[in-house]
Amino acid sequence: MGKTVTTYLIDGDPKGTQYAFIRNTTCQMFVVPRSNLSYLNTQEKLQKPAFYILLGEDEATKPQAYIGETENFRERVKDHDSKKAFWQKALIFVSKDADMTKADVQYLEHKAIVEAKKTNAFILSDNKQTPKVPNLPEYQQDSMDEFFEYVKFLAAFSGCTIFEVSQPKAEHLFYTKGRGSEAKGFYSSNGFTVLKGSVIATKTAPSFNWKEKRESMLKEYVANDGDKLILSSDKTFSSVSTAASFCLGRSANGWTEWKDEDGNTLDSVYRKQLE
Structure with missing residues (x-):
């Protein structure tokens, strides 16, 4: 309504x-x-x-x-x-x-x-x-x-997301794997939300250009589970690529890194839907 x-x-x-x-x-x-x-x-x-x-x-x-x-x-x-x-x-x-x-x-x-x-x-x-x-x-x-x-x-x-809990649609879940990461999330008008429970890469690539910020974010959003880092709450990123880079610990193009269960990239589902 x-x-x-x-x-x-x-x-x-x-x-x-x-x-x-x-x-x-x-x-x-x-x-x-x-x-x-x-x-x-x-x-x-x-x-x-x-x-x-x-x-x-x-x-x-x-x-x-x-x-x-x-x-x-x-x-x-x-x-x-x-x-x-x-x-x-x-x-x-x-x-x-x-x-x-x-x-x-x-x-x-x-x-x-x-x-x-x-x-x-x-x-x-x-x-x-x-x-x-x-x-x-x-x-x-x-x-x-x-x-x-x-x-x-x-x-x-007003732009304050303090109470927002994003609700994903099952058919719109996307996944990325690599460097020990196994993450999932969904795309919405707020950006890309990485879901609680996702496994995040423990190490950051030497060439990664926002290493210090990522390490600070790990302290805020991630919990240790043995040798794994588990996202302890949903985290929404305004950029799909930033979301992928955070999860993988390296530079990444989120439009091609995030894929649904059928292997369709985020790019093919959203950016090319009007073609």
Whole structure:
């Protein structure tokens, strides 16, 4: 089913301050860069209970995030601004038509941390503990569950994949083998996703031009199983070739390295489908 998302670029910059909401829903998302926190002074909604995510992407192989809730984001963010160095922007979620309660946003925080840890796509070093579920009436839990689905949609709409779990279609699985690697994954609009459980090459070819970054990624995404390296969570790459190179530990053309169970290359299935 299609959705209509209304987005307003407050300063005319697609990467700047903005807000968005889905038509016929109460969930509203504000995207506020750290460089424009003064905007918070103009929005009464951001001085009331809110669920939020702080995002940063510079310092680690995985992007980093902090998930929180507050009764007044404008006041809460002052502490984050002085104590948390990693983040560059905040996603703030509020009710467009009616105010949420403290218990409501605590419930959203609990669900968000559980799901973000499950996807394992972001570093959550400041969310060491998963908060307890607040005591909400059943009807209110149902309402917040629905609200959280809109949160996930709007977060993805803004480019934040912290809650995304890609679902492969069996007929679109592709495989690559070599240098001790036996990996599988699938191609989608997000890029190429290498699936959890794939065996990754232990060594990197001497001529490989992003050896250090690959070694950092191995520390974040791979677990040792005897003499094998096993991918511990799904990992999506924007480039099919980067995905293949990561798995094989050498330079690779992903369009020809990834093949389905019938031996068809990714190139023949996707890039030549219009010929």
